[in-house]
Amino acid sequence: MRKFIEKFSIHSVLILTSLLSIFPFIWLISTSLKGNSENIFAYPPTIIPKEFTWANYVGVWDKVNFIGYFVNSMIVAGGTVLLNLILSAMAGYPLARMEFKGKKVTFFAILATIMVPFQAIMLPVYLITLKLHLIDSVSNLAGFIGLIMPFAVSAFGIFLMRQAFLGIPKEMEEAAIVDGCNVFQVFTRVLLPMVKPSLAVLAIFTFIGSWGEFLWPSIVLTKEAMYTLPVGVNNLQGMFSSNWRFIAAGSILSTVPILIFFLAMQKYFISGENEGAVKG
Numbered sequence: 001m002r003k004f005i006e007k008f009s010i011h012s013v014l015i016l017t018s019l020l021s022i023f024p025f026i027w028l029i030s031t032s033l034k035g036n037s038e039n040i041f042a043y044p045p046t047i048i049p050k051e052f053t054w055a056n057y058v059g060v061w062d063k064v065n066f067i068g069y070f071v072n073s074m075i076v077a078g079g080t081v082l083l084n085l086i087l088s089a090m091a092g093y094p095l096a097r098m099e100f101k102g103k104k105v106t107f108f109a110i111l112a113t114i115m116v117p118f119q120a121i122m123l124p125v126y127l128i129t130l131k132l133h134l135i136d137s138v139s140n141l142a143g144f145i146g147l148i149m150p151f152a153v154s155a156f157g158i159f160l161m162r163q164a165f166l167g168i169p170k171e172m173e174e175a176a177i178v179d180g181c182n183v184f185q186v187f188t189r190v191l192l193p194m195v196k197p198s199l200a201v202l203a204i205f206t207f208i209g210s211w212g213e214f215l216w217p218s219i220v221l222t223k224e225a226m227y228t229l230p231v232g233v234n235n236l237q238g239m240f241s242s243n244w245r246f247i248a249a250g251s252i253l254s255t256v257p258i259l260i261f262f263l264a265m266q267k268y269f270i271s272g273e274n275e276g277a278v279k280g
Contacts, residue, residue, distance in 0.1 A: 032056050032248035040244060056249035060236070063246075066253065068225060069232035073211055074257070076147045076228055080210040081203050083152040088202060089195075091153065092161030093187055097173065107162070114155045119215070125150050126219060136226040143226050147217055151210060157202050164198035165191060200268030207261050211254075229254040 026047060031040045033056070034049045060066060094100070095107050118125075129135060129146045136143025168191060176190045192199075214230040221227060227235065233250040 028248050028251055031245060032252050034245060036245070056245040057253065060246050060250045060253065064232060064236065064250070065225070065227075066232070066250070069227050069229045070257075072144075072226060073228040073230075073254075075144055076217075077207050077210040079144065079148040080151050081206045083148065084154060084157050084206045085199055085203060087153040088157030088161045089192065089199070090187075091158045092163075093165055093191065095158070096162045096165035097170075110155045110158055118150075122216070122219070129220065136221055136223050140226060143221065143223075146220050147228070150216065151206075151213070154206070157206065160198055160202055161195065164195040168194050197268040200265045204262055204265050208258055211258055 027045060030045075030047050030049060033052050033054075034040055035051050035053045035055070038046075038050055091110075095103065129150070132146075134142050134146030134149065136146070172190060172194070173186055176186045181189065212230060213228070214234065217228045217231050218234070221231060224235070233247065233254055236247045236250050
């Protein structure tokens with residue numbers, strides 16, 4: 001009976017905490033489905049709309065370049081994920097498998113950059129981007145490169161991939177070398193396929209971070225045709241300053257790709273996340 005009470009108490013706390021965490025998202029969905037006649041700021045808030053309507057979604061889709069924003073976000077997020085997977089794996093492999101002078105210093109120096117917020121280095125990064133002409137006023141391609149390059153690799157990604165490579169027995173690598181594989185073949189044909197779960201975890205975190213990035217695109221982008229979804233959705237406040245239903249609908253639509261991407265990769269998520277924490 002005591003164990004039952006303990007489990008019941010723990011699960012009750014977890015359920016309550018989960019409900020409090022997702023309440024803003026539930027309220028956002030509710031707001032996006034309410035008609036103009038319903039007060040969205042009523043207190044206490046009404047979660048279930050009195051009259052469901054999809055007009056807010058249709059309105060956002062018709063009145064803003066939502067497809068254009070979506071394509072821009074996909075290009076930026078896709079490029080950021082791809083570069084992070086490649087560069088983080090290439091940096092994590094020698095830190096885990098090779099011996100060279102300054103290995104530990106290099107690793108801890110990379111980890112130290114996690115403590116530096118992007119806002120602290122944003123000004124020099126912006127000046128470098130400006131000097132390299134990687135802004136959308138030069139060309140759309142340059143604009144995309146300017147959005148992607150500051151986030152092309154991360155200390156977290158390098159750390160995660162290093163941990164993943166450390167979890168692979170060295171005998172696997174030695175057997176591949178005996179079979180005639182060189183270092184590059186060992187890396188690409190033997191080790192990379194074995195760290196797919198960690199690559200999936202890194203892809204998920206990178207995609208979510210890149211997809212939701214607002215500050216950097218809002219500073220670098222000058223042409224509306226180049227806006228990503230977060231910037232485009234924020235622009236709704238200027239276009240429909242009194243219509244929070246449209247803003248809620250746009251926000252919900254912008255989260256759909258994240259959910260789809262996570263669901264597609266979730267079978268690797270738990271195993272990969274645990275794998276990265278096994279060895280240090």
